[in-house]
Amino acid sequence: MTRVAILGGTGYTALELIRILLRHPDVQITAVTSRSETGHIGVVHPSLLGRLDLKLENLSPAQLRDRADVVFGCLPHVASMEVVPQLLDVGLKVIDLSADYRLNDAAVYEQWYGHAHTDTGRLQSTVYGLPELFADRIPGQQLIANPGCYTSTSILALAPLLAGRLIEPIGIIIDAKSGVSGAGRTPKLNTLFAEANENFTAYSVGNHRHTPEIEQVLTTASGQKVEVIFTPHLVPMDRGIFATIYATPTKVVDQKSLLEQIRSFYAGKPFVRVTDQIPTTKAVSGTNYCDITARVVRGKVVVMAVLDNLIKGASGVAVQNFNLVCGYPEETALIC
Numbered sequence: 001m002t003r004v005a006i007l008g009g010t011g012y013t014a015l016e017l018i019r020i021l022l023r024h025p026d027v028q029i030t031a032v033t034s035r036s037e038t039g040h041i042g043v044v045h046p047s048l049l050g051r052l053d054l055k056l057e058n059l060s061p062a063q064l065r066d067r068a069d070v071v072f073g074c075l076p077h078v079a080s081m082e083v084v085p086q087l088l089d090v091g092l093k094v095i096d097l098s099a100d101y102r103l104n105d106a107a108v109y110e111q112w113y114g115h116a117h118t119d120t121g122r123l124q125s126t127v128y129g130l131p132e133l134f135a136d137r138i139p140g141q142q143l144i145a146n147p148g149c150y151t152s153t154s155i156l157a158l159a160p161l162l163a164g165r166l167i168e169p170i171g172i173i174i175d176a177k178s179g180v181s182g183a184g185r186t187p188k189l190n191t192l193f194a195e196a197n198e199n200f201t202a203y204s205v206g207n208h209r210h211t212p213e214i215e216q217v218l219t220t221a222s223g224q225k226v227e228v229i230f231t232p233h234l235v236p237m238d239r240g241i242f243a244t245i246y247a248t249p250t251k252v253v254d255q256k257s258l259l260e261q262i263r264s265f266y267a268g269k270p271f272v273r274v275t276d277q278i279p280t281t282k283a284v285s286g287t288n289y290c291d292i293t294a295r296v297v298r299g300k301v302v303v304m305a306v307l308d309n310l311i312k313g314a315s316g317v318a319v320q321n322f323n324l325v326c327g328y329p330e331e332t333a334l335i336c
């Protein structure tokens with residue numbers, strides 16, 4: 001049995017993690033932290049009533065070490081890198097859901113996040129936790145950088161075609177849309193009901209912080225410099241991401257050869273489904289699946305991918321990483 005603590009327990013990703021981990025036969029959730037709440041977890045998250053008998057607590061790294069073996073960090077970026085080094089120093093394993101350890105260059109982090117990184121020594125060595133690409137590097141790691149939600153959608157869609165040299169690595173256009181839970185539970189102006197409901201808009205055009213993350217991982221995975229234009233949109237749905245991606249083929253391709261390449265790339269990977277039909281966010285809602293398809297339109301390649309931002313885009317892949325780190329079967333607790 002592995003004892004697990006969750007930081008940022010009042011948030012959305014923490015709630016989804018708890019739901020998944022309650023199904024895990026080898027996990028005991030021993031602590032859930034919060035700075036703002038001290039009540040029973042079932043008061044903050046009523047869906048957990050009768051399912052987890054814990055109070056939210058504000059615990060120090062030493063207290064967490066006494067209670068847990070592995071910590072899931074569900075904190076915002078910047079806040080995360082303030083606590084992760086202390087957790088590692090006391091010997092805990094950490095799956096960090098924030099963006100703080102995903103980029104391997106401190107200058108790039110500062111440029112896109114507007115904040116100097118305070119734990120630069122770990123950036124080069126931390127493994128990026130996208131198991132479909134890096135499963136062999138994850139087992140036994142002490143710290144895993146869990147990927148972003150738009151990034152997983154985009155990377156999973158593009159990696160097979162770049163690996164097969166079927167598309168040009170420069171000038172890829174990623175048009176992505178996210179449900180509102182992607183912005184977290186912490187209140188913000190653009191996620192108020194009257195702002196988000198019946199509304200649809202792009203944001204962070206040309207400067208969204210997932211741009212360097214997508215480029216870094218695809219460049220590493222494909223061995224060629226990748227450049228993307230990434231434009232996110234907020235859609236009035238609770239959850240789900242749909243990415244429509246446009247790329248220039250390197251040679252004449254058809255739909256059949258694109259789908260064959262994506263299918264063979266993900267052979268044996270349990271959480272990527274390559275579909276003939278156009279994917280939908282509803283088909284993956286509440287699941288750890290990423291569904292992908294591709295088309296050729298007027299000589300361009302169009303790839304479409306969907307996932308649930310809170311599951312495959314955050315807490316589901318975090319449990320996939322946890323399973324690999326701890327030596328449990330990768331799918332444990334994730335098929336439902």
Ligand SMILES: NC(=O)C1=CN([C@@H]2O[C@H](COP(=O)(O)OP(=O)(O)OC[C@H]3O[C@@H](n4cnc5c(N)ncnc54)[C@H](OP(=O)(O)O)[C@@H]3O)[C@@H](O)[C@H]2O)C=CC1
Pocket residue numbers: 007008009010011012013014033034035036037073074075076077079097098099147148149181182183184185186309310313314
């Ligand atoms: N939502 C999503 O779809 C995805 C989120 N992520 C990432 O996962 C992490 C958690 O996201 P999510 O659960 O959505 O966020 P939420 O806003 O829902 O929850 C974050 C929690 O962190 C705590 N917190 C907030 N600020 C601080 C701070 N300065 N110091 C310490 N604790 C703080 C809060 O709890 P309290 O006030 O009780 O302490 C809050 O409930 C973020 O880094 C996010 O970017 C990654 C992929 C997808």
Ligand SMILES: CC(=O)N[C@@H](CCC(=O)OP(=O)(O)O)C(=O)O
Pocket residue numbers: 077097098099147148149150178179180181182183184232234
């Ligand atoms: C809809 C929405 O606001 N989405 C978030 C991305 C969520 C995510 O993956 O954030 P991290 O990279 O911090 O983990 C955003 O655009 O900032």
